[in-house]
Each structure stands twice: as C-alpha cells, then as structure tokens.
Amino acid sequence: MKEEFNIISNLIEENTRVLDVGCGNGDLMKFLQENKTKDIRGLEISKEKVQNCLSKGLTVIEGNAESDLKQFPKSSFDYVILSQTLQAFLNPELVINELLKVGKKVIVTIPNFGYWRVRLQLLFKGTMPVTENLPHEWYNTPNLHMCTIKDFYNFCSNKNIKIFKSIALKKSRISEINKSNLNYKNLDSHLGIFLIES
Amino acid sequence: MNKNIDTKKIIISNPLKLDCGKEINNFPIAYETYGELNSEKNNAILVFHALTGDQYVSGKNPITNKDGWWSYVVGENKPIDTNKFFVICANVIGGCMGSYGPSTINESTGKQIGTDFPIITINDMVNVQYELIKYLEIEKLFAVVGGSMGGMQVLQFVANFPDKAKLAIPIACTSSHSAQNIAFNELGRQAIMADSKWENGFYSNYKLNPDKGLAVARMAAHITYLSEKGLQEKFGRKLQDRDSLRYGFEADFQIESYLRYQGSVFVDRFDANSYLYITRAMDYFDLSKQYKGNLSDAFKETKTKFFVISFTSDWLYPTSENREIVIALNSIGADVGFVEIESDKGHDSFLLDVPSFLKTLGDYINSTYKVMNERRI
Numbered sequence: 001m002k003e004e005f006n007i008i009s010n011l012i013e014e015n016t017r018v019l020d021v022g023c024g025n026g027d028l029m030k031f032l033q034e035n036k037t038k039d040i041r042g043l044e045i046s047k048e049k050v051q052n053c054l055s056k057g058l059t060v061i062e063g064n065a066e067s068d069l070k071q072f073p074k075s076s077f078d079y080v081i082l083s084q085t086l087q088a089f090l091n092p093e094l095v096i097n098e099l100l101k102v103g104k105k106v107i108v109t110i111p112n113f114g115y116w117r118v119r120l121q122l123l124f125k126g127t128m129p130v131t132e133n134l135p136h137e138w139y140n141t142p143n144l145h146m147c148t149i150k151d152f153y154n155f156c157s158n159k160n161i162k163i164f165k166s167i168a169l170k171k172s173r174i175s176e177i178n179k180s181n182l183n184y185k186n187l188d189s190h191l192g193i194f195l196i197e198s
Numbered sequence: 199m200n201k202n203i204d205t206k207k208i209i210i211s212n213p214l215k216l217d218c219g220k221e222i223n224n225f226p227i228a229y230e231t232y233g234e235l236n237s238e239k240n241n242a243i244l245v246f247h248a249l250t251g252d253q254y255v256s257g258k259n260p261i262t263n264k265d266g267w268w269s270y271v272v273g274e275n276k277p278i279d280t281n282k283f284f285v286i287c288a289n290v291i292g293g294c295m296g297s298y299g300p301s302t303i304n305e306s307t308g309k310q311i312g313t314d315f316p317i318i319t320i321n322d323m324v325n326v327q328y329e330l331i332k333y334l335e336i337e338k339l340f341a342v343v344g345g346s347m348g349g350m351q352v353l354q355f356v357a358n359f360p361d362k363a364k365l366a367i368p369i370a371c372t373s374s375h376s377a378q379n380i381a382f383n384e385l386g387r388q389a390i391m392a393d394s395k396w397e398n399g400f401y402s403n404y405k406l407n408p409d410k411g412l413a414v415a416r417m418a419a420h421i422t423y424l425s426e427k428g429l430q431e432k433f434g435r436k437l438q439d440r441d442s443l444r445y446g447f448e449a450d451f452q453i454e455s456y457l458r459y460q461g462s463v464f465v466d467r468f469d470a471n472s473y474l475y476i477t478r479a480m481d482y483f484d485l486s487k488q489y490k491g492n493l494s495d496a497f498k499e500t501k502t503k504f505f506v507i508s509f510t511s512d513w514l515y516p517t518s519e520n521r522e523i524v525i526a527l528n529s530i531g532a533d534v535g536f537v538e539i540e541s542d543k544g545h546d547s548f549l550l551d552v553p554s555f556l557k558t559l560g561d562y563i564n565s566t567y568k569v570m571n572e573r574r575i
C-alpha cells in the first residue's frame with residue numbers, strides 16, 4: 001500500500017487539484033494531503049467509508065463513479081486517481097472515459113491478473129486465484145473485470161489514450177514498463193500504475 | 199406565543215426592504231446563545247431553525263420546559279460542543295417566540311398585527327439574521343448549520359453573504375420547494391383558515407384561537423416527517439388503552455392518539471398565523487429561480503466549504519433534492535462533501551438520536567475546525 005501511495009504521490013505535482021475516485025477510508029487522500037496538496041476530494045460508494053472520510057474532515061461525496069462523475073465539469077481536476085478499483089465497475093471503459101474528461105491527467109492502478117502467482121493458481125490448482133492483493137473468492141468478489149498490465153497497456157494504445165508513465169510494482173520493487181519489457185513485467189509484477197491522458 | 203418571556207432581543211432599526219416590497223424597521227429579533235465567543239472570534243456557529251423551531255436550540259426551553267429542539271446536536275460534549283463553540287440561534291422573522299411576527303403587538307393599536315403582517319421569505323429571514331451577526335460583532339462565522347427550513351436558510355445565507363461563513367452544512371433540505379412540499383403546506387394552511395375561530399387572522403382581537411385547525415395542520419405535517427416503515431414499526435395497528443375496536447370515532451388506534459397528542463401540545467406553543475407565514479416563506483423558496491434558473495450561480499462567489507447531508511427514509515426532502523445542491527456545487531468546483539445517512543426515522547432524522555448522523559456531523563465539524571485553525575483559514 002505504502003509503495004503504491006509513494007508512486008502515486010511522486011506522479012503528482014505539488015499544490016494541484018486532485019480527485020480520488022473510490023477513495024475508500026481516505027488513506028490515500030490523507031497521505032497526499034500531508035505530502036502533496038491540500039486541494040483533494042474523494043468519491044466513494046460505500047456510506048460507511050464516506051462517513052469515515054468525513055469524520056476525518058476529508059471532503060468526500062457519496063456516489064457512484066459510473067453515474068456521478070458526470071457532474072464534475074470537464075478538466076476540473078489536475079489529477080484524477082483510480083486506485084485498484086477499475087476492475088470492480090460494470091463498465092470500466094465508460095469509467096475511464098469519464099475520468100479522462102474530468103481530469104487533465106488520470107492515474108490508474110491495476111492489480112495485475114497476469115502476475116505469475118495468480119497464473120500459477122489457475123494453472124496448477126485449477127481454481128480462481130486468491131492472493132494478498134485479490135483476497136476474494138470467486139463467489140463474493142467485487143471484481144467483475146479483472147485485467148492484466150498488458151491488457152490495460154493494449155487498451156490504452158487501441159483507444160489512443162496517451163500513457164505518460166507506466167510503472168510496475170513487485171513487493172516494494174519499482175520499475176518502468178515499456179513496450180520491450182511488457183511481457184516480462186506483466187508476469188513479474190503484482191501492480192501496474194499508469195499515468196494517462198486523453 | 200408572545201408570552202412575557204425573558205428572551206434576548208435586539209431591535210433592528212435599519213430599514214429592511216422585504217421581498218414583498220414592503221419596508222420594515224425598528225422591529226425585534228429574539229435570539230439565544232450558548233457557549234462563549236473566543237478572543238479570535240473564530241468559533242461562532244449560526245444555527246437556523248426549522249418551521250416550528252425557535253431560538254432554544256439546547257438546554258431547557260423556558261416556554262415549553264422541554265429540551266431544546268436540537269439537544270442531540272448542540273450542547274456540552276455534544277456534536278456541536280458548546281464548550282468549544284459559540285452557538286447562536288435566532289427566532290425567524292414571522293415566528294412567535296419573540297421575533298417580529300403576526301403575534302407582535304402593534305403599539306399604536308394595542309392589538310396583534312395578525313394578517314396585516316407582511317409576507318416574508320427565506321431571503322428576508324437570513325437578511326434579518328445577518329443584522330444580528332453584525333450586532334454581535336462577528337466578522338466571520340465558523341459555520342452556518344440547519345436542517346429542513348434551516349437548511350434552506352443555510353443556502354440562502356451563503357448565497358447572500360458569500361464571505362461570512364467558512365463552512366455551511368445544509369441538512370435534509372432542498373434548493374426549491376417541490377409541488378408536493380407546497381401541497382402539504384397548503385393543506386395545513388387550509389385547515390387553519392377553515393377553523394371558524396381564525397377570523398381572517400384577527401382571532402386575538404376576539405380572544406379566540408384556531409387551535410383545532412392548527413392541530414390538524416400539525417397532525418398532517420407530522421406524518422410527512424416520519425417514514426412509513428417507522429410508523430408501521432412504532433404503531434402498526436396497535437390499539438390505544440383498549441382490547442378491541444369501539445365501533446366509533448374515538449382514537450381506537452395508537453397512531454390516532456399519538457397524532458392527536460402531537461396536535462394538542464403544538465397549539466400551546468405555536469401561533470396559527472406564524473404557521474401560515476412561515477409555510478408560505480418555505481413555498482416561495484426557489485434559490486435557482488433567484489439566479490435565473492442556474493443554482494450554481496448562487497454559490498459562484500463563495501469559498502465556503504459545504505457539507506450536505508440527507509437521510510434514506512426522508513421522502514419530504516429526499517436525497518435526490520439534496521443531491522441537486524451537491525451537483526450545483528460540484529459543477530462550479532466548490533468544496534463540497536455529501537453523505538446520505540441510513541435511517542428509518544424519516545425527515546425528522548435530523549432532530550433525533552441517529553448515532554451515525556450525530557457522529558459524522560460532530561467529527562466533521564471538529565476536524566474541519568482543527569484543520570482550518572492549523573492552516574489559519
């Protein structure tokens with residue numbers, strides 16, 4: 001978690017305007033507030049989590065990214081962050097498009113379904129993978145659209161979405177993803193972090 | 199009801215032009231305060247009351263001898279902690295707890311003003327309360343807070359005085375009274391005016407009181423403050439002090455007895471004409487119309503931080519209407535937080551013991567106060 005926060009924070013310039021979509025209990029918002037910018041908002045679907053955020057004094061709106069991002073004007077945030085949530089939406093493509101409208105830049109992080117530990121579980125155990133990062137069973141997972149680093153990378157190039165930076169994370173090891181090492185990073189990383197722009 | 203009570207009062211001498219076109223001056227506004235204003239004068243919170251509320255937010259209400267209407271929220275060690283904050287609440291203009299209203303005595307005639315009182319609006323209410331803030335020499339309020347009609351005043355206050363409050367918390371309200379809201383208010387008004395003792399609003403001249411009409415108005419309104427589920431769970435078809443139906447029109451059911459009781463205690467503390475005037479003010483409230491149909495424009499001058507709260511079972515001012523306020527604020531990039539609190543207590547949730555509401559509100563106010571002080575906002 002901490003590594004992911006650090007990477008996200010390093011992608012953001014100081015004193016910019018940030019929206020954290022699916023902000024959960026506000027841990028990333030708090031982290032960014034202390035390190036980068038005071039001007040940060042959150043959108044979260046769970047009432048309980050929204051209340052936790054508000055209790056900490058964070059500016060959070062209860063809402064659903066799939067229907068409520070529309071209310072923000074075009075380019076109203078310097079950065080919009082979607083941390084490990086894309087896979088839980090009914091329509092991830094629509095959400096990415098909305099994010100790219102609302103934010104000048106978008107940071108998306110993806111739990112990598114192509115990570116070798118995940119692949120091995122399906123290959124050898126023959127069961128849906130359950131890992132530290134993906135702790136749910138198939139019957140109770142909120143994750144509807146799992147994807148791999150390579151999937152997202154290809155999605156961006158197919159949709160003409162500019163990737164400014166793509167970073168792979170394995171445990172606490174950080175490395176850059178590029179076209180030539182994509183297959184390897186897709187196998188050896190548990191998390192992908194992308195800075196994109198429409 | 200214009201009893202001789204020892205209320206704090208100021209006389210506003212500046213002429214005030216009302217929305218209806220009439221001008222008033224030298225009129226009283228009654229208020230109450232709780233806690234102490236600190237030396238930096240940065241801990242003041244202005245609370246706006248709802249339709250039948252008054253200035254007695256907390257502690258014992260000296261008129262009714264009951265707890266103040268927002269005792270769950272305001273008081274020592276409460277979510278709005280009066281050990282920390284200086285809380286101000288004024289009786290709205292048009293009210294009957296000491297502020298200028300239809301039951302005020304006209305000194306030249308020695309009689310109550312009655313329906314000669316001018317029509318007032320939410321805008322007029324907040325303009326009057328602004329005078330009180332000036333009188334108390336508070337340059338900037340930490341927060342303006344209110345539920346229901348109190349929430350409408352929060353919105354209007356920030357629109358009128360964009361740099362007078364750091365934080366605004368409208369709760370269970372709307373930016374524009376809906377047809378259904380107007381319909382229920384009209385039902386209440388017709389009940390009062392249908393009472394033969396109303397005498398076109400001059401009942402006090404005849405030592406009369408349209409208490410039957412006012413009680414019916416209250417009973418009807420009271421139903422709109424509760425949820426169907428809440429009513430069913432609390433009362434169901436339970437009978438009142440009897441084992442079987444009596445085959446008559448007495449209060450067989452507990453819900454009937456409960457409503458009759460709510461009506462009867464209400465007429466002891468509330469003036470029928472005030473009920474007419476204040477419900478009218480609510481009906482006339484349409485903030486977006488004041489800004490040519492664009493609600494966002496009401497807030498485009500302000501840097502005030504907003505926190506909007508609604509309740510799941512509130513069908514009088516439903517979440518969708520509260521969300522419209524959030525959407526209008528978001529569309530101009532204003533600083534707004536929003537949550538819909540789970541509760542089956544209906545619109546009245548904001549007045550009642552709803553723990554997740556009280557906790558979220560209290561924590562939010564306290565942490566925001568702390569952050570603003572640290573950053574010297």
